[in-house]
Amino acid sequence: MKKLSAAEMVERVVTGDRRIAARTITLVENEMDEHHEIMKLIYPHSGQARIIGVTGVGGAGKSTLTNHIVRKLRGQDKKVGVIVVDPSSPFSGGALLGDRIRMQSHTLDPGVFIRSMASRGYLGGLSKGTYDVIRIMEAMGMDVVIVETLGAGQDEIDLIHIAGTCLLVHTPNMGDDIQAMKAGIMEIADINVLNKADQEGADTSFRQLRNSISAAGFEAGAWVPKVIATVSMAAKLEDLKGIDELMDTIAEHDAHLHAGNHIDRVRFARVEQELGVVFKEKMERKIYNELKSTGKKKEYINSIIEGATNPYSVSDEVLNF
Template sequence: MIDDLIERMLKGDRRATARLITLVENDEEKAREIVRKIYPLTGNAYIVGVTGPPGAGKSTLLDKLIRVAREEGKIVGVIAIDPTSPFTGGALLGDRIRMQRHSTDPGVFIRSMATRGSLGGLAKATSDAIKVLDAYGCDVIFVETVGVGQIEVDIVKTADTVVMVTVPGLGDDVQAIKAGLMEIADLFVINKADKEGADATYFELNMMLDLEKERWEKRGWRPPIVETVATTMRGIRELWGEVKRHREFLEESGELERKRRFRAQEEVKTIVSGRIARAISERFDEEEVASLIDRIVRREVDPYSAADVVLEKALGVKV
């Protein structure tokens, strides 16, 4: 079945592509088989992450970016990460609604994915879904994070270019984008820039970038700030131009290869961690776990030593 689906996908069959993404989401064994077979066909797509707080207009902005990319003849993939429905386990918001004008375009493939409890703003199967769209033939793949705030830093392990979107009127704009998000962004976007407070937001962002001057100089790239009004296309072409300029910088400086090596390393770590967690759950019953926790509570064993016991049993070797 998988071989047939892959063959159909490579011929441009969208339904087969959708089915493969469903399999990598829901069946880990099949995901391993699919990735193993399509991996030699991947590595051609450029991945753009779009992150930011809820209400920043990420989906509307993405809708317009798709339009501009399609004008250049690019085959576009979109993975929109949504919160999980507590009833069905599926994607709750369905950001495809804001991009529905592209649903009949054969050069655009849009998929909503539920987080299913994953932290960091991304779904667990995102990287595998990206590989499917890459093998399908997408030139650029946009990944929109769920939009939950300051924890959304996993996008840096997925995207070549990270676009951080904010808007005026969030209250403390600096608070909304500080810490990890501030560090991972390659481009900043002030969307809804026709609203009151846009100038203040621009000033605050610039000030924060100035405080990190040494880092940008060492890195060779200072994140530009682009003001947009997605509903009217204002600033959208400029934003797309900055994305392309960042790609050129990465390619010329060798940073693109370094980023992708980092991503490969992090992906292997994630896979290994997942397998160890499964091994632990398979080899320990609830009573054993409860007994070990009781010993920790009674101070008979410290947490590090308890972890050693768990790992030794899970891995079958002394750690």
């Protein structure tokens, strides 16, 4: 097959060519030579999609909830992109859990584009490629992009820099966990979802979540996080609970962002985070390549091992601080 130029690939992505979009994402994720040129061309076609973040503890049912959100959005004739951030293989760096295993019901839907990405050791659960893949999905014409991340933790707050609406998924009998959660992870949630609400202890967990939010202070006009109880796994669709309420609350939060111009803050935070990631990547690569080519990298490492210096002093010297 003829090798396409960066401009040709982007042109095909913008027309909705899913096969070329998948190739483009692979190229970007693997940081091939054309990566930066492609993203320069993609950027003007991006930035319009609603971004929903879904995070929470392992086993909370994040993927099942994501499936339902996709189903409901498709019912509204929205095109949906889904990025599932999976644990990385320590050997290949690839995603261990396949997107088609998780979301088989949507794989043949031309209005849904699903991609698994490896976290590649990023503590926030988001590799730097995640930012670019969102942009690519936006350029494809996706109205909504859902980012489902690894289990919740303090460093998971990276998600707030990407998503306009963040969902934090809990399960019943998490009382001790809720109390022990660091403030950061609770603060990222625009909507707290108590999933598996048909299990024993759900009522108590629901009250604990409500109380933890009530105890926090919010400025006048600020969004007060909601708590929604859901049952996302059932033999029949009619036995599901809370999905419609969840969708209504997601829409309510989106309306809140636009009504008070809060969306400007969301967009600023997103671009600020992206800019920092790109700067960090380029500076790190430039500095390391120069140190390696001059042999200084090896000298610095040996000096640190011998106790003659330390990483902080080396970085000051290299950056002329």
